[in-house]
Each structure stands twice: as structure tokens, then as C-alpha cells.
Amino acid sequence: MKNRVIFLDTNIFESANFSYESDNFLRFLEICKEKSLKLCITDVVQKEVYKRIHFNIKEELERVNKNFIKLILSNLDVSVESKVKLTEKLVEKITSDFDNFLSDYDVEVIKSNFDQSLLIDSYFGIKSPFSEQKKEEFPDAIILLTIKKYREDKGVDVYIASNDSGFQEFCDENKIDLYSKLSDLTHKLNMEDPNQELKKLYEKHLDDIKNEIGKSVKSQDDFILYSYDSIDEVYVDNIKVQDVLVNKLDVIQFDTDENSIQLEVDISIEFSANASYPDEDTIIHDKEYGVYYYGMKNHATIETTQKTTCIVVVSFFYDDTFSADEIDIQDKEFEFSLDDRTIVKLEQGESFGSFKW
Numbered sequence: 001m002k003n004r005v006i007f008l009d010t011n012i013f014e015s016a017n018f019s020y021e022s023d024n025f026l027r028f029l030e031i032c033k034e035k036s037l038k039l040c041i042t043d044v045v046q047k048e049v050y051k052r053i054h055f056n057i058k059e060e061l062e063r064v065n066k067n068f069i070k071l072i073l074s075n076l077d078v079s080v081e082s083k084v085k086l087t088e089k090l091v092e093k094i095t096s097d098f099d100n101f102l103s104d105y106d107v108e109v110i111k112s113n114f115d116q117s118l119l120i121d122s123y124f125g126i127k128s129p130f131s132e133q134k135k136e137e138f139p140d141a142i143i144l145l146t147i148k149k150y151r152e153d154k155g156v157d158v159y160i161a162s163n164d165s166g167f168q169e170f171c172d173e174n175k176i177d178l179y180s181k182l183s184d185l186t187h188k189l190n191m192e193d194p195n196q197e198l199k200k201l202y203e204k205h206l207d208d209i210k211n212e213i214g215k216s217v218k219s220q221d222d223f224i225l226y227s228y229d230s231i232d233e234v235y236v237d238n239i240k241v242q243d244v245l246v247n248k249l250d251v252i253q254f255d256t257d258e259n260s261i262q263l264e265v266d267i268s269i270e271f272s273a274n275a276s277y278p279d280e281d282t283i284i285h286d287k288e289y290g291v292y293y294y295g296m297k298n299h300a301t302i303e304t305t306q307k308t309t310c311i312v313v314v315s316f317f318y319d320d321t322f323s324a325d326e327i328d329i330q331d332k333e334f335e336f337s338l339d340d341r342t343i344v345k346l347e348q349g350e351s352f353g354s355f356k357w
Contacts, residue, residue, distance in 0.1 A: 002157045005038045007147050008107075009162030010048040012182060018053055018094050020101045023311065024264060027252050028182045029105055031189050038156075039107045042146045044139050046109050049098055057090045112146045137166055144170050151176070161185055183264040187250035198254045198261055201316045206249075212324040213265055213312055214244040222332060223271070225304070229338035230277035242303070243270040252311075260315040268307050275300045275338065279348060301345035306334040 016025055032039060041049075102109065144167065151158045160171060163180040171178040179185040191199060202209070218241045227234045248266040255261065279296035313326035336342050 002155065003038070004035075004157045004159065005040055005150070005154070006032065006159045006161060006185065007040050007042070007110075008045070009041075009143070009160065009164060009167075010045050010052060011163050012161050013049050013098070014052050014056070015163065015181075018049075018056075018098060020097070023262075024183055024186070024252060027262075028186045031186055035189060037189075039105060040110050040150070041102075041107060042110050042143050043112055044143050044146070046102075048139065050095060053094050053098065054087075054091050057094070058087050061087055061090075110146060110150055112142050113149065140164065140166055147176070148174055159185060181250075183250040183252060186252055187264075190251040190254060196254060198256065198259070198316065199251075201322070202251065202261055202314070205316075205322055209263075209314055209322065209324055210246040210249070212322075213246055213267070213310075213327065216324060216327050217241070217244045217267060217269065217310070217329065220329070220332075223269075224333040225271060225273050225302075225336055226333065227275065227277075227336050227338050230280075234275050234277045234338070236273050236275050239271060239273040241269055242272050244268070245270075247307075258315065259317075260313055263312045263314060265310050265312050266307065267310060268305055270303070270305045271334075272301065272303050275302050277338070296348050299347045299349060300338065300343045302336060302338070302342045303344050304334070304336040304342045306336075308332075308334075 016022065019025070020029075031037075101107070147158060147160065150156075157177075159177045159179060160167065161179050161182055167178055170176075177188075179188065193199065220241070221239075223239055223241065225236050225239055227236070245268040246265060247268060250264045251261055252264050253262040276297055276299050278292075279298050282295040283292050285292050308329060308331045310327050310329040312324055312328075314322055314324045315326075316322045
């Protein structure tokens with residue numbers, strides 16, 4: 001069997017919020033070590049990560065009120081004179097974390113070194129990853145051509161972890177395995193051992209496991225729905241889970257000591273709820289006092305489907321039964337729009353009120 005190498009794309013780090021301590025990320029790193037898999041990035045990815053760290057921090061801080069930042073920093077006893085200085089400090093810290101990750105896990109940075117005529121031919125011939133719609137994808141092309149040459153030079157099998165849809169055609173043409181999430185790749189590596197008893201139990205009970213996950217999510221009552229589509233607060237109540245669709249399961253870990261498996265599960269939750277908010281057609285603005293008055297309220301019945309991910313621990317017992325009670329839903333707050341896609345019923349009622357904006 002050839003040696004195997006995994007290349008990580010920029011979006012893998014960005015989707016992890018440039019943090020490497022989550023259970024999923026750590027489990028991925030652990031199984032790579034167990035199976036002696038080498039981790040690499042290209043020099044283009046390294047530079048892109050540095051750039052995205054700065055961009056993301058700057059963008060997030062731009063959304064935050066300047067006085068609110070000062071309040072937080074004063075409570076943390078941190079001395080930063082301006083938002084610019086804070087940005088610099090955060091960029092320095094997160095960039096250092098990324099560099100330490102590369103060092104701690106022996107991630108090799110591969111220099112872009114390939115026949116440049118291939119890049120030119122791909123661009124003018126509109127070959128993957130270039131297309132009529134994406135003619136400027138030079139970074140992607142350089143990344144992929146670098147990986148292809150590395151595979152040819154080293155004689156290794158290569159996997160790429162990236163959620164860039166533009167990678168797919170190139171990888172298909174060059175027979176490179178592409179995984180959109182780390183959990184997809186972790187699942188593939190976990191399922192390689194045909195003699196794994198837990199794997200057999202998982203496959204045997206798979207349909208029942210899906211049903212149990214759906215039932216467990218449906219029984220939970222602490223979801224929050226909200227909308228910013230009104231000039232004033234949207235009051236949401238009577239939130240009900242109508243259905244749960246289990247879209248995808250990835251095995252993150254087999255725990256033979258506990259006779260259990262850990263799954264990352266992508267789900268879609270179908271909600272219904274009531275939403276009340278001022279009827280904008282009845283709003284009057286009192287400019288002198290800066291107050292808005294309304295005379296009618298809309299009372300809408302809404303339906304919305306939201307996607308999220310949950311971590312599930314499935315325990316197997318000696319009587320050939322199992323439990324899937326340990327479920328951690330990663331996001332339980334969802335924003336919805338007040339439009340024809342969600343509103344299934346709309347009534348109006350008199351309700352005089354006011355608010356400031």
C-alpha cells in the first residue's frame with residue numbers, strides 16, 4: 001500500500017474558526033497519527049490562511065460598537081488604545097496559533113513548483129478549476145497543480161480536504177479523493193478496518209440509529225427562532241419541531257473501551273411557530289420625539305427548515321441493543337425570514353403600541 005498524504009485547504013481552517021481544539025479536529029489529528037498519515041498544505045494555502053485571519057478579525061470587529069469593545073477590554077483589564085491595535089493583537093495571536101499547529105503536527109508546507117505551461121494551458125483552455133464563470137481562480141489552480149505534481153514526484157496517494165466546489169472536477173479528472181469536511185475524511189479512515197466489531201454493530205443498527213436521533217432531536221424544546229425582518233422586535237412563540245431529517249452521518253471515533261461510537265450528524269429540522277410584529281403600513285413616525293407608533297400587528301404562522309450539526313454518542317449493549325441519548329446539537333438558535341417562503345398564514349389585529357428606533 002502506498003504512503004498516504006492529506007492536503008488541507010484554506011477553508012478547512014476557516015470553517016474551524018482557526019481553532020484546532022474541537023473534538024472533531026483533535027480526533028482527525030489522532031487518527032492521522034494512528035494510521036501514519038502525513039499532513040501537508042501548499043504555500044498558497046499558508047498565505048491565504050494568514051490573509052483570511054486578518055480579514056475575518058477585521059470584519060468581525062467592524063460590526064462591534066467601539067464603546068462596547070472598550071467596555072469589554074476594561075473588564076478584562078486589557079490595555080488596547082484602539083480597534084486597530086486590538087485587530088493587530090488578535091491577528092498576531094491567531095497567526096501564532098496557526099504556526100504552532102503546523103509545527104506541533106509536523107504539517108509540511110509544499111512550495112508551488114510545477115510546469116507553468118500547465119497553468120497557462122488550463123487558463124486559456126478553460127480547464128478545471130477554471131471555468132467560464134470562474135476564470136480568475138489562479139490560487140486554486142496553483143494549489144491543485146502543486147498537489148498533482150507532489151503526488152507524481154513522491155508516488156503517494158493523496159487526499160484533499162476542501163469544501164471548494166471548484167476542486168471537484170479537477171479531482172475527478174485526476175483521480176484524487178476529495179472530502180468536503182474533516183469529519184468525512186475521519187469517517188473514511190475509521191471505516192477502513194473490516195474487522196472492527198463496533199463497525200459491524202453500527203452498520204447493523206444504522207436505520208434504527210437514524211430514527212432514534214430524529215426522535216431525540218424532535219423531543220427537545222429549547223430551540224430559539226428569531227427574525228430581524230421587522231422594524232421592531234419580532235415576538236416568536238409556540239415553537240414546535242414538526243420533523244427531523246437525518247441527512248448524513250460520519251463516524252468520528254470508535255471507543256472499544258466504552259463499546260460506543262461518536263458520530264457527527266448533519267440534520268434538517270422542520271419548525272413551525274407563531275410570529276407577531278407591527279404592521280409597517282400602520283406605522284407613524286413622530287420625528288420630534290423619535291418615536292414610532294403603530295395601530296395594527298401582524299400575527300403570522302411560519303414554517304421554516306433549518307440545517308445544523310450534532311455530535312451523538314451511540315452506546316452498544318450485550319443484549320444487541322443500543323442507546324443514542326448523548327446528543328449535542330451545535331446550534332439551537334436560527335434566524336428566519338418573514339416572507340412568502342416561511343409565512344403560511346397571516347392575520348392582523350388592532351394593537352396600538354410604540355417603539356424607538
